[in-house]
Amino acid sequence: MFKIEDQWHAELHDGDFLSLAAAATELRRLAEIPWNQVPNVAPCTSWRTCGRKYEVVEYDTSVDPWRQNQRLAVLEIDSKGTRWLVQDIAKLGLQ
Numbered sequence: 001m002f003k004i005e006d007q008w009h010a011e012l013h014d015g016d017f018l019s020l021a022a023a024a025t026e027l028r029r030l031a032e033i034p035w036n037q038v039p040n041v042a043p044c045t046s047w048r049t050c051g052r053k054y055e056v057v058e059y060d061t062s063v064d065p066w067r068q069n070q071r072l073a074v075l076e077i078d079s080k081g082t083r084w085l086v087q088d089i090a091k092l093g094l095q
Contacts, residue, residue, distance in 0.1 A: 001016055001017070001018065001058070001059045001061045001066070002016075002017040002018070002019065002020055002022070002023040002056055002057065002058050002059075003015075003016060003017065003023075003056075003057045003059065004017070004023055004026060004027065004030075004054055004055070004056060004057075005054070005055050005057050005071075006052045006053060006054060006055075007053045007054075007055045007073065008042070008050065008051070008052060008053045009042065009043055009044065009052070011043065013026070013030075013039065013054070014039075020056065020058075023056050024056075027054060027056070027074055027075050030052075030054065030075065030077070031075060031077065031082050031084070033077075035051055035052075035077045035078050035079055035081075035082075036048075036079070040052055040077050042078075048079065049079065050078065051076060051077050051078025051079065051080075052075075052076070052077045052078070053073060053075075053076045054073075054074055054075040054076075054077070055071055055072060055073050055074060056070075056071070056072050056074050057070070057071045058070040058071075072086065073085045073086075074086045
């Protein structure tokens with residue numbers, strides 16, 4: 001199971017993704033949305049100078065509670081623009 005988390009605000013993005021490819025598709029969609037529009041607008045009062053730092057988190061759901069396997073920063077979005085921290089998400093090595 002993969003989830004997308006905003007590391008700067010400790011918020012989970014809606015959705016559970018069964019594959020890295022599905023999470024990557026959602027991240028590409030988020031990258032096309034301006035920084036000051038939902039869901040990219042930061043929830044803090046200083047949102048005009050803040051942004052989002054999206055990470056892909058892989059969980060092992062075969063155990064209870066879930067165990068985090070991997071976490072990787074992938075995308076930053078703020079007033080300065082969109083920055084991919086991983087150029088080719090398909091080559092991340094997450095399975």
